[in-house]
Amino acid sequence: MLEPAAFPAFFREVTGREPFPWQVRLAERLCGGEVPDLVDVPTGLGKTSVIIAWAFALAASLEDRGPAARTLPLRLIYVVDRRVIVDSSYELARQLVERLDPAAPAGPVAARVAAALQGLAGADARPLEAVRMRGGVTWDARWLDRPHQPAVVVSTVDQFGSRLLFRGYGVTPSMAPINAALCGLDAWVVVDEAHIAEPLAETLDRVRRLQRASAEAALPHLRHTLMSATARTAGSANDRLTATLETETAAVSPAAQVAQRRLTVPKPTELEEVNVRGKGVERYRALGAELAQRLAGFAEAPGRYAVLCNTVQAARAAFEHLEKRRPGAAWLLTGRVREFERERLVPAILDQFRSGSPPPGAALSLVATQTVEVGADLDFDAIVTECAPLASLVQRFGRVRRMGNPHEAVSRIVYCPQTHDEDPIYGRATQTTWKFLEQASPGASLDFSYRGVLQLRRQAPPDADVDPTFTPVLLGAHVERWAQTSPLPAVDQPVAPFLHGFQRGGAPQVYVAWRAFPRDVDPQDWAGWLDLAPVSDWETVAVPLAEARAFLAGTPSESIDADIESAASEQAGAEDRSNGRVARAVLYAGPDEPPAPVQSPSTLQPNATIIVDSFEGGHDRWGWTGRRSDPAAPRPVPDVADLAPSRRRRSLRLAPSIALSHATEPEAEARILDAWARLDPEDLDGTLPAICEAFASLVPEPLAGLYRDAAEGIRQRRWDAYLPEREPETGRWRVAEAGRPVVRLVEQREVSATSADRSDDDALSTSLSAGTPVPLIDHSTRVGDLARDFAERLGLAPDLVRAVELAGRFHDIGKAEPRFQAALYDGDALAALAGTPRAKSGRDPRDPVARNAHRLAQLPPGFRHEAVSARLVRALARARPDLFDGVDLDLVHYLVVAHHGRGRPLLPPIDDANAPETTLDIEGVTVSVPGERYQVDWEHPARFEQLNDRYGWWGLALLETIVRLADMKDSELAAARGSGADAGEVPPLSASPLPPGGSHA
Known part of the structure; x- marks a missing residue:
């Protein structure tokens, strides 16, 4: 059994450091099933290590009591309202995942933690997953492939909050319920620096109150913790975990010595007022230049320095000023950057400014915005910062001498009346803070060390912080509307006010x-x-x-x-x-x-x-930059679509303009066009490799490497080439440049069997997507088994386990509809009639044969096999009521209808005058249902509402998620196997009947 006493050893194994006392106390509380309302820890004492404490405590509860009796949520969702800081927290989570690799765990305690977590996740899964959610980052639509997977999710407020409320930014409506379920149930949400995310904190509290129905159905609920030394919400004494200089240095230990050094290092700071000219945005750019000049005044000695700005405009101007003065000695970091550039920029910045990195031999400067305030593992010897509300200044000075190393440089806070008297970012709080700091510093000097900050906080007036935004009260009526994802309400309530309040x-x-x-x-x-x-x-x-x-x-x-x-x-x-x-x-x-x-x-x-x-x-x-290129000398933004890491298979669009967007040599355009002129559509194998190699010689990495790989892949027939279609009337290529067709090259092998980013949005395309034909019996049985396994690992009640198993087993039986079977047999109705019912055709959806099969089968646009499946389930329940003993039949019916994310609350109407009868031998009986002309079940909205009342909005979404992830998981496994089953004879669906009234052991 993993005892709390083993946590320090686990911490040392996965980090190489001793834990601070507050980290040990947190692990002890989590092991007892206690989740604090507030964690109050000074900057520099490793707040993101709540991830490590949670992973240990979850493993301890699993090793001790097993999945059914665990006391902690399966997912830790770490939320911080800064784009760049999500990355550093995600990096910690990713490193923890690596330390728990069962093949090479970091130590004996880590091995036990990994074994306990993997016992829940499954033998074919990793003990722990890490997911990053923020704008500019691509992650799989199905970011967890099973609902019982222990996972750390690091997210911005927008990405997490919108998913929680069924309106995920960038999420298709069909995937919204899955996202809502995984974010809203069986999750511990930790809101870092909650003082900048108070509206989300209020909304989380309302969500928890609105989950009573889910709790009554014994479904795992949401828990949340605020983590900030400056949060307005203090919580009760019993629900608060606090770290201070006294608590962290009371015992003699290496960790206490580290805490003593970090919390007592002096951070002398001077105040200065400057005036700038100009109007509008020019004032902010002028202020940025002034800030850069102040930094240049003391940044001659070796060290790490920073200019921290309130606006992107000031940051750009400050950087450009420093770059002109000392080219190559300054970096710029804002949240307004593509992931392609960020992946190259951030590591270079961390190499120079990361906490604990060796002292530089020269003066290095970083210009940044608020993006570094919270949680950034950066360490500056001194900073020049715009004045800001006191809480923001405290966070910025938390990056100064973070490791406790003294330095002779003196930081500076700069106030500009022209921009700060009526601050468009922070309002009156900036001016109030400045006046307070002037009063608190008789000699225009302050100390922003730990003790100095405590004193300032005690003396500061309440309006030295930004006025809290008004956050509307989240009502059940709001969630009831958001839960309707198919079709979406014609007039929808935006979620942003519930995440950020009403902003000025x-x-x-x-x-x-x-x-x-x-x-x-x-x-x-x-x-x-x-x-x-x-x-x-x-x-x-x-x-x-x-x-x-x-x-x-x-x-x-x-x-x-x-x-x-x-x-x-x-x-x-x-x-x-x-x-x-x-x-x-x-x-x-x-x-x-x-x-x-x-x-x-x-x-x-x-x-x-x-x-x-x-x-x-x-x-x-x-x-x-926001600046257009000069038409006479354009500086193109590289087209990086071919380099996106989420592609299932590497692909390359071969076109001169794409290569030219990366090229830097003056003569590149002429050479690229010369190579392109050699393309022969009738001899792709002979002409493409040389063109790819020519392009590779004119562009930088990593695109050059992709061109070289494609050239070699074509020669070895590992890459396929696809030409665009032609205009029927003219015969011209639909996608062409300089008279040649743009060629799409695709690597044959998949990068990873688990990297699929497809959802189940399109019922027909996913029916086509397996590597070989898959019989309906095989797929249906496996999905039912997976759904049962998922539900049991989540510790659900037996009747719910049974319901999702039945829904998984019968979700696709509507594919027995004669025309749908014809589509799965390449449009051949006779072959479908003579063959075994299929769940998947084995065709790639982009295959012309697959595209034509739908037309040949005469399936009407908008047809959903889920509607036929649901009618067959009702017919089966009448013929074999024993199968559904003790089970909520309405729930099974709903889960079958919703297994592609539709039917929340209605499937789309169609006019299908020729809908045929569907007959199926199943579970020892023959069931038939007549064709339905309009597909719409007008009783379904009432059923949807009743089930939401019974299981809760997030609870019903979770039950739906179990079935849908089981369906997607089996489809992925079938594609990986690549040899499902052929169209030969297979046993009828009744060959493996379920025992009445219970699930398999």
Whole structure:
């Protein structure tokens, strides 16, 4: 049995360090099933280690009592309202996953923790998974492949909160219930620096209160903890875990010595007021230059220094000032950067500024925004910072001498009346804080050490912090509407106010991606180009709506942009006045909707995704610039779609404009076009390798490596080449450049059998996606078994285990519909009639035969086999009532209808005048149901409402998730096996009957 006394050894094994006393106390409480309401820990004492304490305590409860009696949630969701900081927390989680690798655990205690966690996850799973959720990062639509998988999820407020409330940003409606279930039940949500996420904290408390029905159904509920030394919500004494200098240094130990050094190191700070000229955004840029000059004044001695700004505009200006003064000695870090650049930028910054890294031999400077305030593992010897509310300043000085190493440099807080008297980011709190600091520092000098901060907090007036935003009360009526995901309500309640409150002025965002297109291809014809590679979050950057409009219009933006996801923003109307040509761009609503050319910047709406021509500019290696390229000498934004890490198989779009967006040599364009002229569509094997190699010689890594791999892969026939379609009337290629068709190259092998990012959005396409035909009996039996296993590992009640097992077993029986079977037999109705009923055809959905099969089978658009499955289940219940003894038949019916995320609360109506009868031999009986012309079951909305009342909104979603993840998991395993079963004879569905009234042991 894992005792709490073993936690220090576990901590040493996975981190190489001694735990602080507060970390040991937290682990002890978690082992007892106690989750504190508030964790109050000073900066520098490893707050993210709650991840380690939770993993140990969860394993202890599993080893001691088993899955059914565990006392902690399966998922730890670590939420922080800073984009970049999510990465460092995720890195800790990822390292913990590696330390728990069963093949090479970090030590004997880690081996026991790994074994306990894997006992729950399953022999074919990792003991622990790590998931990162934030804008600009692509993760699988199915980010956990089983509901009982222990996992650490690190997320921003927006990404977690929107998923919790059934309206996940970037989540398709069909996947929304799965996301809501995994975020809303069996989860411990830790909100780091809760003082900047108070609206979310209030909403979480309301969600917990609204989960009574789920609790009454014995479904695992949500728990949450606020973690901040500056949170307004203090919690009761019994629910609070606090760390102080006294508690962390009371015992003589290496950890106490570390805490003593970190909490007592002096951080001398001076105050200075500056004045700047200019109007609007120019004032903020001028302030950035002033901040850079102050840093240059004391950053001559070797050390790590930082300029910390309140706005992206000031940060850009400060960086450009420092870069001109000492090229190559400064870095810029904001949240406005694509993941492609971030993956190269952040490691370089951490190499120089990470806590504990060797002292530099020269002066190094980092310019950053609020993105480094919370949790960033960075260590500066001194900083120059804009004045901000006291809580923000405390966080910024938490990055100063983080490891307790003294330095002679003196930090500086700069106040600018022109920008701070009426601060658009923080309001009156900045001015109040400045006046208070002036009074608290007779000699214009302060100490922001731990003791100095405690004293300042005791003396500070209440309005030295930002006024809390008004957060609307989350009602059951809101959740009832959000739970309706198919179809979505015509008038929907936005979730943003429940995550960030009502902001002053608001901060709507859009998402921008860049793709390279030939200049002679009009945006209205970009659809074919975009179909070559799906747009992913990995290649987008979140940008304030006002700035995006100004960029499209070609006018200077007057938006004052904070690097806080929930911050307000000053916006002007200049972005709606086009300064000449509107940038080449389209609105992108997903692969199923045609892209719409942007005719006017004013048509751009919040949360939209736009695809901009790479040669329009707007982004550089440091992130979003908001500046258009000079048409005479364009500096294109690299088109990085082929490099997205989420692709199931590596692919490459071969076109000159894409290569040219990466090229840096002046003569690259002529050489690229010369190589392209040698493409022969009739001899792809002979001409493609040389073209790929020519392109590789003209572009930097990593694209050059992909070109070389493709060239070699074509020669060895490991890569396939696909040509675009031709126009029927003219015979011209639909996607072409300089008279040659754009070729799509695809690697034959899959990168990973578990890296699939497909959801089950499309019932027919997933029926086509297995490697070989899969009989209905095999798939149905396996899904039922998986659903039962998932539910038992979650510790659900026997009647719920039985319900999801039956739903999994019968979810696809509607595929026996004659026309659907014909579609799965490549459109051959006679072959379907003579063959064994299939669940999957074995065709790739992109295969022309698969595309044509649907038409040949004469299935009407919008047909859902789930509707037929549900009618067959009702018929089976009448013929074999013993199968459903002790089970909620309405629940089984609903889970069958909803197993593709539809039917919440209605399946789409169709007009199917020729719907045939469906007959199936199943469980020893023959059941038949007549064709249904309109597909709509008008009793289903009432059933949906009753089940939500019975199991709760999140509870019903969890039961649905169990069946759907089982379905997707078996489809993935069938594809990995690649040899499912052929179309030969197989036993009828009754060959493996379920025992009445219970699940298999």
